[in-house]
Amino acid sequence: MHSTLSLSFSAATISKPHHYTSHSLPFTTAKPLNLRFCGLKSEVLGFTATSLNRRHAQLPCRTNSNTVVSAALSSNGTPPKSFDYDLLIIGAGVGGHGAALHAVEKGLKTAIVEGDVVGGTCVNRGCVPSKALLAVSGRMRELKSDHHLKSLGLQVSGAGYDRQGVADHANNLATKIRSNLTNSMKALGVDILTGFGTIVGPQKVKIGSSDKIVTAKDIIIATGSIPFVPKGIEVDGKTVITSDHALKLESVPDWIAIVGSGYIGLEFSDVYTALGSEVTFVEALDQLMPGFDPEISKLAQRVLINPRNIDYHTGVFASKITPARDGKPVLIELIDAKTKEPKDTLEVDAALIATGRAPFTQGLGLENIDVVTQRGFIPVDERMRVTDANGKLVPNLYCIGDANGKMMLAHAASAQGISVVEQLTGRDHVLNHLSIPAACFTHPEISMVGLTEPQAREKGEKEGFEVSVAKTSFKANTKALAENEGEGIAKLIYRPDNGEILGVHIFGLHAADLIHEASNAIALGTRIQDIKLAVHAHPTLSEVLDELFKSAKVKEQASSPVSESVAV
Numbered sequence: 001m002h003s004t005l006s007l008s009f010s011a012a013t014i015s016k017p018h019h020y021t022s023h024s025l026p027f028t029t030a031k032p033l034n035l036r037f038c039g040l041k042s043e044v045l046g047f048t049a050t051s052l053n054r055r056h057a058q059l060p061c062r063t064n065s066n067t068v069v070s071a072a073l074s075s076n077g078t079p080p081k082s083f084d085y086d087l088l089i090i091g092a093g094v095g096g097h098g099a100a101l102h103a104v105e106k107g108l109k110t111a112i113v114e115g116d117v118v119g120g121t122c123v124n125r126g127c128v129p130s131k132a133l134l135a136v137s138g139r140m141r142e143l144k145s146d147h148h149l150k151s152l153g154l155q156v157s158g159a160g161y162d163r164q165g166v167a168d169h170a171n172n173l174a175t176k177i178r179s180n181l182t183n184s185m186k187a188l189g190v191d192i193l194t195g196f197g198t199i200v201g202p203q204k205v206k207i208g209s210s211d212k213i214v215t216a217k218d219i220i221i222a223t224g225s226i227p228f229v230p231k232g233i234e235v236d237g238k239t240v241i242t243s244d245h246a247l248k249l250e251s252v253p254d255w256i257a258i259v260g261s262g263y264i265g266l267e268f269s270d271v272y273t274a275l276g277s278e279v280t281f282v283e284a285l286d287q288l289m290p291g292f293d294p295e296i297s298k299l300a301q302r303v304l305i306n307p308r309n310i311d312y313h314t315g316v317f318a319s320k321i322t323p324a325r326d327g328k329p330v331l332i333e334l335i336d337a338k339t340k341e342p343k344d345t346l347e348v349d350a351a352l353i354a355t356g357r358a359p360f361t362q363g364l365g366l367e368n369i370d371v372v373t374q375r376g377f378i379p380v381d382e383r384m385r386v387t388d389a390n391g392k393l394v395p396n397l398y399c400i401g402d403a404n405g406k407m408m409l410a411h412a413a414s415a416q417g418i419s420v421v422e423q424l425t426g427r428d429h430v431l432n433h434l435s436i437p438a439a440c441f442t443h444p445e446i447s448m449v450g451l452t453e454p455q456a457r458e459k460g461e462k463e464g465f466e467v468s469v470a471k472t473s474f475k476a477n478t479k480a481l482a483e484n485e486g487e488g489i490a491k492l493i494y495r496p497d498n499g500e501i502l503g504v505h506i507f508g509l510h511a512a513d514l515i516h517e518a519s520n521a522i523a524l525g526t527r528i529q530d531i532k533l534a535v536h537a538h539p540t541l542s543e544v545l546d547e548l549f550k551s552a553k554v555k556e557q558a559s560s561p562v563s564e565s566v567a568v
Contacts, residue, residue, distance in 0.1 A: 090197035134267060137443065205219065223359075259318050262356065313334060415431055450504060487508065
């Protein structure tokens with residue numbers, strides 16, 4: 001399950017967090033370059049991708065002459081002269097895992113500290129088990145849709161499910177990925193240190209409740225996040241639950257209220273309604289799905305909300321939620337989001353709190369290095385370097401992932417970790433978060449990269465450029481029609497003067513897979529007039545993007561040189 005997408009805005013620009021691009025190593029490596037899947041290395045899935053070894057050229061590391069390094073550390077102990085490790089990572093989630101494996105590839109002696117279980121939120125209580133539940137919900141929808149099946153000439157009756165079997169599928173998947181992830185790190189020589197990591201001074205971390213101190217030249221904090229529960233809500237883990245509890249699927253209530261209609265809420269509404277529950281959304285803002293492009297939200301609501309057994313209350317807060325007890329249902333007291341006046345009281349069988357996630361940064365010993373969190377997030381600069389209470393850099397300390405709040409997605413955490421390792425091994429690197437895609441795995445899926453249309457138009461107004469929009473429909477795609485899945489659109493937001501891609505949003509079959517052509521184009525700086533020339537296999541869903549780029553009207557001509565044709 002995805003965490004709530006958090007964007008960082010600066011005074012000068014609308015920013016969705018900066019992209020990871022591959023960079024050359026400062027030395028020749030004898031190890032193969034490995035593919036990564038959904039933020040996890042291929043070893044996690046139980047196999048290694050065959051790849052070619054490459055020679056990398058070293059590029060000079062840039063330094064910022066205006067950077068000020070914190071001097072406050074002198075009162076917190078002296079850094080050790082020799083170190084146990086080149087790199088120590090606190091937190092073995094997807095971000096920590098990505099950083100650790102990249103560090104080993106770069107020749108760094110690396111250790112990772114984990115106080116809970118390897119894999120963090122994504123593997124154990126997030127994106128991995130949720131995809132197992134969503135796989136079930138997708139198949140249930142197909143089996144229950146008589147119209148869809150008849151159009152394909154199929155006849156199926158009596159579709160049902162075993163709740164415990166569904167729950168076991170999700171748990172078994174998490175267990176398998178966790179085991180493979182652990183084994184992949186051990187196989188590559190990453191030391192896994194068990195215990196909660198606490199920073200006790202410069203380049204020093206205490207492991208667990210013992211007096212064991214480990215030293216490292218550089219430290220990365222990758223402690224992730226936990227579900228955020230607003231005040232007034234009593235969570236009992238049975239009838240009032242967070243996503244952590246919901247993924248165990250200990251029950252399928254007849255009627256469940258979902259507080260929050262972002263990624264987490266939408267995905268769980270897909271699961272619960274497919275399994276037979278009635279859902280009521282409670283959303284504080286005036287519209288559902290507030291984090292998405294407005295046009296995509298409108299279409300998604302028509303497909304994902306209106307035809308299903310879902311109703312909703314918008315513009316209201318759940319000021320108090322009381323779990324079911326003594327034969328009474330769950331009580332939800334609603335107040336107007338603006339006036340705070342009482343609005344309504346709901347009585348439901350269960351309530352899922354999907355109001356986002358909060359950084360897990362307590363107990364890290366940040367006070368020992370004069371670091372003060374901001375709403376729980378650890379402050380960092382664009383290179384993920386931690387800053388202290390005075391805004392000065394803390395030497396040799398970095399923070400990645402949900403704990404820094406730049407972009408709360410598992411694959412963003414991994415990309416940030418890789419970016420940090422690039423810097424540690426002699427290559428300056430700033431991640432372009434605007435090229436990092438996000439997806440919501442409903443049926444159909446929603447995906448996006450870059451700016452929404454309102455964000456792009458605001459940026460264009462400030463910087464003085466025109467913004468154009470192009471759209472294509474899945475109804476014109478042969479493969480989508482063959483699957484009888486023509487519902488959906490793709491939307492391109494771009495600059496007509498130079499062909500720059502500002503954002504791409506997709507709602508439709510396999511949207512989460514299709515978005516990467518657009519995200520890679522943004523990452524590489526590819527212009528529309530160049531990507532128009534790319535060839536897509538027919539008939540495939542990728543042609544939705546092909547038609548989208550071809551429909552854009554750009555003033556400049558193709559900028560890439562055309563190579564001479566080769567006779568075959």
